[in-house]
Amino acid sequence: MVTTPSDSKSTGPIPESLKDHQDLLDKLDRYASTVLCNEDDALRQSQLLRLYADEVGCPINERTAAILLTKAQGEIAGVCVPRMRGERMDTTPTPWAWEGVIMSGTFNLLVAPPKVGKSALMVGMISAWFHGEESYLGQRLHGPCPKVFIIGTDQPENDWHTLFKREGLIDRDGNMAGPIEMLWHTGAPLHLTPEGIDHLGKVAELNPGSLFLLDSYHSTIAPLGIDEATSAFDGPARKLAEVLAPHKATLAMIHHTNKSVSGGNATNASRGSNALPAAASLTILMNWFKQPLEGQTQSDHRVVLKTQGRAKGTTLLIELQDDGWIHHGDGDSVLAAESRQEASDQLQGRQADVFDYISERWLLGEFPVAGTEVSANFNLDSSKCSRCLRGLARKGLIEECGQTEVGPDGGRPSSLYRPAGVSPSGTPQTPQTPQTTRASYERRGLGRLGGSEPSDQGGGFTAPVPGTPVELNRGGSWSNGWVVSDATNPNAIRAAKLGSPSVTIGNLRWDLDVRLCQSSPFKAESTNPSDLFDF
Incomplete structure (x- = not known):
C-alpha cells in the first residue's frame, strides 16, 4: 500500500523523542534572538550561540x-512593506557624484591591480571637485565637493602626503587641507570591526552627505580573519554600507584584482568571492590598456577604466603622468580600434588583399567600394566575393555604407563597403554603378566632349584618351580642373591636375570617382590650353 505524506502525518502518536528534539531546536532559535539583542560583535554572536548549543547537548x-542567527535577524527586523499595485513608484534619476564613474549616496567598488593608480585617481578627482572644476577626465562633477574621510589603512602617511601635495591638498605649512577631514593610514589604521564600523557610522551621522574613501578592503578586514573565498567575505562591506546609507554618504571602496585578470569586468576580476562586487551598486575596473609580456616591464602606461552596475556603463582611456592624470578620450572607440588592428594583423590571403584595397580606396578620397568592384578586381565569382566580404564584416573590419543606384542599363544594386569605425568628412557618396558605359552618358544628353578619341576595351567601356577633361568626386561634390593621364584600366584611372601634370591621382573608378566634364574643363583662372596635353 502506498502511504501519502498526509496519511503518515496523521497516523500514530508523536514520539516523545521528537517532541524533545523540537523543544531543543526552539531553544536554540530563542537563544539566537537573545544573542542578537545583547551582542553586536558578529564573531562573538556565533561563538555564544555555539557555546549554548554545547551546554544543552546539541552541538552545531x-x-x-x-543560519540560525540570520533567521533570528529576519524575525527581529520583520518584513518591510512592499510597493503595491496602483501606487506611484520612485522615478528619481540615478544621482552621480562623478558622472558615469562614482554614484552618489551609495556603495561604489573600485577594482584594479596593484600600482595601477587607484588611490591617485580618487585623490585627483577629489582635488578637481574641491577646486571648482566642472569635470574631471571628461566626466562631469555634480554639486559642491562634500567633506571627505579617508580610511587609507593600505598606505603609510608619507605616501598619502605625496598624493595630496601633487593635487594641491597640502597647505604651505605642510598641513592636510582641502575637503579631507580625517585620514587613517598604516601607522594609525582603522579596521572594519564592529567598533570601527560603528565609529564611521557616527562620523557619517555628524557629516551627512560626505564621501568615504576606503583603501583597501583587504587591509581593513585583515584582522577579522575572514576567508576571501567564502560568502561571508562581503559581510563587513555590507554592514558599513548599511550604517552610511541613512546619512546619504557616498562610499568608494578600493579592492585588488586577482592575478589572472586581463580585461573583462570588475565582477570577474575582483579578488576573492563574487559576493563583494555583488554588494556594490556600481563596480569600476581599472587595468592596463596593454599588458606587458611575461618578463617585460610596463612600457605603455595608459589605463582603461570601465564601469558596470545598476547605472549606465562608462569606458575611459586615461594615463597617470608626473603632474596627474590625463584623458586620452573615449575608451570604447580606442578599444574597438585596437581590436580591429589586431584582427587586420591576422588576415591572410584573399581577405588581406581585399581589406587593403578597401582601406586604400577610403584613404584616397573616402571612396566606398562596391561588391561588384571587388569581384572584378580580384577575379572572384559572386559567391566567393560575398563570402570574403561577410568574413571581413564579421571580424569588424568593414561595414556596409549603402548601395549603388540602378543605372540606365538596369541591373541589381550592389552593396557598398568602407573600413569599420570611420565616418565620412563630407556628404556620403552614392555613386551610380561601378561602371557606366559611354553610351549611358550620351543617352543622358551629355554627348562627346572634345579631346576624347574613344577606343573600345570590350565589356561596354569606352576608354577616354589621355588629355580628356574630367571631373573628380571629392567629398561628395564634383570638381573640374583635371584631365585623363591613363585610362587603360577602368577601375584604376589616373588623372593629372590641369596645368600641373606632375600632380596626379590614381586608382580612380570610372563614373564613381571620375567622370567626363559636365561644363567647361577650365577653372576660373586662365589656363593655357596647350597644358592640357603637356605630359
Missing part, C-alpha cells in the same frame, strides 16, 4: 550557527 557548527 559555524555554518549552522550563521
Whole structure:
C-alpha cells in the first residue's frame, strides 16, 4: 500500500523523542534572538550561540550557527512593506557624484591591480571637485565637493602626503587641507570591526552627505580573519554600507584584482568571492590598456577604466603622468580600434588583399567600394566575393555604407563597403554603378566632349584618351580642373591636375570617382590650353 505524506502525518502518536528534539531546536532559535539583542560583535554572536548549543547537548557548527542567527535577524527586523499595485513608484534619476564613474549616496567598488593608480585617481578627482572644476577626465562633477574621510589603512602617511601635495591638498605649512577631514593610514589604521564600523557610522551621522574613501578592503578586514573565498567575505562591506546609507554618504571602496585578470569586468576580476562586487551598486575596473609580456616591464602606461552596475556603463582611456592624470578620450572607440588592428594583423590571403584595397580606396578620397568592384578586381565569382566580404564584416573590419543606384542599363544594386569605425568628412557618396558605359552618358544628353578619341576595351567601356577633361568626386561634390593621364584600366584611372601634370591621382573608378566634364574643363583662372596635353 502506498502511504501519502498526509496519511503518515496523521497516523500514530508523536514520539516523545521528537517532541524533545523540537523543544531543543526552539531553544536554540530563542537563544539566537537573545544573542542578537545583547551582542553586536558578529564573531562573538556565533561563538555564544555555539557555546549554548554545547551546554544543552546539541552541538552545531559555524555554518549552522550563521543560519540560525540570520533567521533570528529576519524575525527581529520583520518584513518591510512592499510597493503595491496602483501606487506611484520612485522615478528619481540615478544621482552621480562623478558622472558615469562614482554614484552618489551609495556603495561604489573600485577594482584594479596593484600600482595601477587607484588611490591617485580618487585623490585627483577629489582635488578637481574641491577646486571648482566642472569635470574631471571628461566626466562631469555634480554639486559642491562634500567633506571627505579617508580610511587609507593600505598606505603609510608619507605616501598619502605625496598624493595630496601633487593635487594641491597640502597647505604651505605642510598641513592636510582641502575637503579631507580625517585620514587613517598604516601607522594609525582603522579596521572594519564592529567598533570601527560603528565609529564611521557616527562620523557619517555628524557629516551627512560626505564621501568615504576606503583603501583597501583587504587591509581593513585583515584582522577579522575572514576567508576571501567564502560568502561571508562581503559581510563587513555590507554592514558599513548599511550604517552610511541613512546619512546619504557616498562610499568608494578600493579592492585588488586577482592575478589572472586581463580585461573583462570588475565582477570577474575582483579578488576573492563574487559576493563583494555583488554588494556594490556600481563596480569600476581599472587595468592596463596593454599588458606587458611575461618578463617585460610596463612600457605603455595608459589605463582603461570601465564601469558596470545598476547605472549606465562608462569606458575611459586615461594615463597617470608626473603632474596627474590625463584623458586620452573615449575608451570604447580606442578599444574597438585596437581590436580591429589586431584582427587586420591576422588576415591572410584573399581577405588581406581585399581589406587593403578597401582601406586604400577610403584613404584616397573616402571612396566606398562596391561588391561588384571587388569581384572584378580580384577575379572572384559572386559567391566567393560575398563570402570574403561577410568574413571581413564579421571580424569588424568593414561595414556596409549603402548601395549603388540602378543605372540606365538596369541591373541589381550592389552593396557598398568602407573600413569599420570611420565616418565620412563630407556628404556620403552614392555613386551610380561601378561602371557606366559611354553610351549611358550620351543617352543622358551629355554627348562627346572634345579631346576624347574613344577606343573600345570590350565589356561596354569606352576608354577616354589621355588629355580628356574630367571631373573628380571629392567629398561628395564634383570638381573640374583635371584631365585623363591613363585610362587603360577602368577601375584604376589616373588623372593629372590641369596645368600641373606632375600632380596626379590614381586608382580612380570610372563614373564613381571620375567622370567626363559636365561644363567647361577650365577653372576660373586662365589656363593655357596647350597644358592640357603637356605630359
